[in-house]
Amino acid sequence: MKFGRNILSFRNFSFRNRVVVIFVGLALGVLSLLYTNKMAQRLKEKEQHDVVLWTHAMERANRDVMGNSLQDPLIQDIINNSNNIPFIITDENLKVHYSHLVPDEILDHPDKLRRQIDRFTDENPPVQIRYWWSSDHYHIIFYGQSALLKSLYYFPYIQLLVITAFILLGFVAFRSTKHDEQNRVWIGLAKETAHQLGTPTSSLLGWLEYLRTQPVDQSAVDEMGKDLAHLMKIVDRFSKIGSETPLTPANINEVVGESVMYFRKRIPRNVTLDYNGLAIAPVQANINAALFEWVVENLMKNSLDALQGHGAIDVRISSDDKYVMVDVRDTGKGIPKSNWKRIFEPGFTTKTRGWGLGLSLSRRIVEEYHGGKIAVVDSEIGKGTTIRVTLKRSFEQ
Structure with missing residues (x-):
């Protein structure tokens, strides 16, 4: 408090x-x-x-x-x-x-x-x-x-323009400085988080290997292994924040599919999760797989929160000659049109808990790291929301 x-x-x-x-x-x-x-x-x-x-x-x-x-x-x-x-x-x-x-x-x-x-x-x-x-x-x-008299009449208006310009420049400089300072704080916090998580995850790997030698339910151990692998992905994502992020050609169907498959086993029974990516021709885009998976997971978690334990999530991939689109659609409570852009602002949230950073982070990853776009393309109160990620398509050489 x-x-x-x-x-x-x-x-x-x-x-x-x-x-x-x-x-x-x-x-x-x-x-x-x-x-x-x-x-x-x-x-x-x-x-x-x-x-x-x-x-x-x-x-x-x-x-x-x-x-x-x-x-x-x-x-x-x-x-x-x-x-x-x-x-x-x-x-x-x-x-x-x-x-x-x-x-x-x-x-x-x-x-x-x-x-x-x-x-x-x-x-x-x-x-x-x-x-x-x-x-x-x-x-x-x-x-x-006289020319002098006319100049005196115009001079105060020129002064007002100059003062206004200085105020605007000062305000922009102030905002830029604070923005850079906040970025450094968040980057430092992310890297420190990744560093702090490194030791317990390494320890958990050792305990997991020990459990594999014990007479316990190995299927549960396998699921624990998947969760630990996912935790290590999260550590890797945090370590990449603020660093140079290389983009490589990747099969979007598979990258999105891995997130969907992991998420599908961990959602409530009254929620269905559909995905069309494995049934259509593969499409490629230049991405950082670890960060892009983070975007997909954030969108699915956001949809799950909107469903409140009951409903459907549909993840769909589509493409044209230039772009590949990933749509995450839910049957949740919907978003007022006045908030379609605000939901991507840092700190904006309609939930009683949370920092309101998930969608803001997703937009940053998509737009600043990948040069793509993310936006609400459709939403209706009481019927659901569709958020679309658009990336430039790449083709095999």
Whole structure:
């Protein structure tokens, strides 16, 4: 119970850490967005103020020289060299008299010019330059936003994307690190289990040979020998976890058949186990026989648990030009469709006992070691489930 509480505490702690990291990242992004928007608003007000100052300067220049202030070198120098605000100056008939940072292709095309003026008007209200000698004639400044101001508007969104990317990368790195750490723990545990089982199995082999020389029921001794041989297979499987696993061509019918035959003698009397593999043409696939037998046994044990002591299990082999399929079907309680994928997740189980690792381990053996697939292909509540293992077929050279 204490061990379970420690695991739960560790999971909650890591979850809280992830929530805190995400919250801090979002808070920084929002603060950056607010601060940058405030800076952008101030810059916009400054640019509008600058344009008003230009207007006053041009109006004063017109009054002083009674001419066109746009031709005044000082006014041109102030406008051209002291800002990066794009603008167009027109008369009251929208005839262009002067422009800055607006391409000629827009100025020379009436429709494009009109659209550009509309865009400037949406960004900032136009400003009129009045002549002191006539109220009927005036210039209009249509101006937009500087490149710097536009950059400030987009900058916080870029920051949010960068912060989000860092959070995601950190989360992936964290998950990967924890996953690798858990893998090392499980691999070490598996190898230590295999090592610890080695001594008693060797001792049991000696006792078994002793029993063969004694006046006891030799059929019982033979069955004990089969169980011991199976136990040694389990030790071998555990020792292979985390190691390089060679795959060799094997007769799938025989490999699956051996597991079925061993399992058939150890199931309840009210459960039937059928197998078609010995009655059809043999098919081959590149497998590690010890690990693949483990998968088949896990599937049959899972089916037996679903039957609850009464029903049928049917193991069937089929193939096509590319693949060989092994189906394990039962008449048990079935699986809700929402759990078809979840049953292969580590720790997921609907049983009152067990760690929920059998199907997860089977998926790992099939997909990572053998490059195959394992999935629920059919299940109906109260009628049963079919799980299929698919491997790439091989042919004799």
